[in-house]
Amino acid sequence: MSNPPGLLIAAPATRSGKTTLTLALLAALRRRGRVVQPYKCGPDYIDPAFHSVAAGRASFNLDSWALGRGQFEALLDHAADADLCLAEGVMGLFDGVATPGAWGNGCSADIAAATGWPVVLVLDVSGQAQSAAAVALGFAQYRADVTIAGVILNKVASERHAALVRDGFARHNITVFGAVKRDTSLTMPERHLGLVQAQEDAALSARLEALADLVARDVDLAALEAAARPTMRGSASVASRTSPPGQRIALAQDAAFSFVYPHLLAGWRCAGAEIVPFSPLADQAPDPSCDVAWLPGGYPELHAGRLAAASRFADGLRDFAQNKPVHGECGGYMTLGAGMIDAAGQRHAMLGLLGLETDFAQRKLHLGYRSATLLAPIPGHAAHSVLRGHEFHYARVIAQPDPPLAAIRDAAGVPTAETGSRRGHATGSFFHIVDVAEETS
Structure with missing residues (x-):
């Protein structure tokens, strides 16, 4: 069974731009001819539909609280023919519940640790400069079994702002894969349970093309791909016990x-x-x-x-x-x-x-x-x-x-x-x- 390399796109908190940048990366990498297997950390049922449109293949949920290890391992099998796995995190990287479930507390970091996928932190740097590097440093040291590959700076106001933010990262040798300028025209429409569904967004194809253009311009996609690491696998998969409700x-x-x-x-x-x-x-x-x-x-x-x-x-x-x-x-x-x-x-x-x-x-x-x-x-x-x-x-x-x-x-x-x-x-x-x-x- 092939174990393609993977990355996990995470952030310190919600509304940092994880979903938008994940979709942008999926669309841009697909445009480059890559077969990318998307995943979503946590029990979200809206984002995977967007992933599927951007990647051209089904996206699956990975969850350490609700999924048993057998089901988890089986879902990694869907990447056997892919060039790269790209997982979108949920909430902040280390955010989960207090009481562990199946084999973890539901945080994205559990998925990064179980798969060996390095984390790319999406940092909303609006209102910050060099201090953004301190945030990344703290995240890099929080869990020894989680690797921070680098960051993508999001909501950058200007070239001068980007230079100030990059200065903090350069001092600590933290890779900056790109700096994405603020563009409110690319914000995904929302309603009370999250994003407006992919099937209802008539402008989604055009939006994905624009997002792919954005990251192709502002993110070093080659360096990002090079940072991915092969998927670690556990022992032989155990068949899922989730039976179909009927024939x-x-x-x-x-x-x-x-x-x-x-x-x-x-x-x-x-x-x-x-x-x-x-x-x-x-x-x-x-x-x-x-x-x-x-x-x-x-x-x-x-x-x-x-x-x-x-x-x-x-x-x-x-x-x-x-x-x-x-x-x-x-x-x-x-x-x-x-x-x-x-x-x-x-x-x-x-x-x-x-x-x-x-x-x-x-x-x-x-x-x-x-x-x-x-x-x-x-x-x-x-x-x-x-x-x-x-x-x-x-x-x-x-x-x-x-x-x-x-x-x-x-x-x-x-x-x-x-x-x-x-x-x-x-x-x-x-x-x-x-x-x-x-x-x-």
């Missing part, structure tokens, strides 16, 4: 339902399952020949009126659920519920397969890693299985009259109020499955 899976896929982890889809297909997509927003029903329907997360709250009016979708899914299992994650879970109040305060009737009522008019943030012990089976997993995953939404639960689906705890082991629910053949929760911690026999 033929009717999967909701459109702008309202797009938050599904690429490694899950790849794992389902690898296990021989067939994925049959349908679009609720296009008023499509699940294929009745499928043996399970799966509604992933997304932005149903932005399309609640259209979903409420999609009668063929509603009738078809209700008919499906009379005899076959239907499962919803987060946005899919809310759609399976009785009703949803949008940000403007208007209630929209949903499918009514569950009694859940949610409200976005008085929204509340729910964010973090979760472990779920199933109290009842869901498609692909038996009762009492322990799953690891993530929760990220702004919905406030008004009513949840059905029996709980799982005992769910946060990363610190504290029980959460959001337990999911079940009724008949319908199950759902706000919990996004990443991997199996323990499968019941």
Whole structure:
């Protein structure tokens, strides 16, 4: 198995420009003829879609809290035919939860240490000069098993500003791969859960071309490639225990339902399952020949009126659920519920397969890693299985009259109020499955 070299693009904090520069590098390296395998640290389900467009191949999530080592090693296999691996970090390089999970605390540094990929720090130097080098020095010394290859200076105001910042790095022999000038026209559009989805950004191709031009001008791409190091691998991979929910899976896929982890889809297909997509927003029903329907997360709250009016979708899914299992994650879970109040305060009737009522008019943030012990089976997993995953939404639960689906705890082991629910053949929760911690026999 080939172990191509890799780099991890990280930063001291969020909003330093990691995603924008990662996309720029992917696009620029692809333009140079490189086959680059993208990865995203942490449980983000939006950034990988952008990576895939820029790199021309699927991007996968790497996570030391939620992913078991077997699944982690299996995901590195996707780079076997690549020239280079490029992983985007999450939050600050060393930021994670206090209580370790599968084999780490979820920080990007865990991924750098496990793979041996050197880190390229993206530094937002607006309001700084020589002091930026002190930040890099501290990061270089924080963990002995993490190597800082150098930095990319971001949001540089002028050539004079760049020269002052570079002076601090030159004094300490820290490589500066480039200095990218501030350009607000290239800022990626955002909404409440992160970037506007790749499939909704009509200007994405042009934006990627402009970003590739930017880093080709301001970053030494040859030096960056030379800094990459071969991927370290652990012992022989252990097969993932994340089973497909069925042999033929009717999967909701459109702008309202797009938050599904690429490694899950790849794992389902690898296990021989067939994925049959349908679009609720296009008023499509699940294929009745499928043996399970799966509604992933997304932005149903932005399309609640259209979903409420999609009668063929509603009738078809209700008919499906009379005899076959239907499962919803987060946005899919809310759609399976009785009703949803949008940000403007208007209630929209949903499918009514569950009694859940949610409200976005008085929204509340729910964010973090979760472990779920199933109290009842869901498609692909038996009762009492322990799953690891993530929760990220702004919905406030008004009513949840059905029996709980799982005992769910946060990363610190504290029980959460959001337990999911079940009724008949319908199950759902706000919990996004990443991997199996323990499968019941």
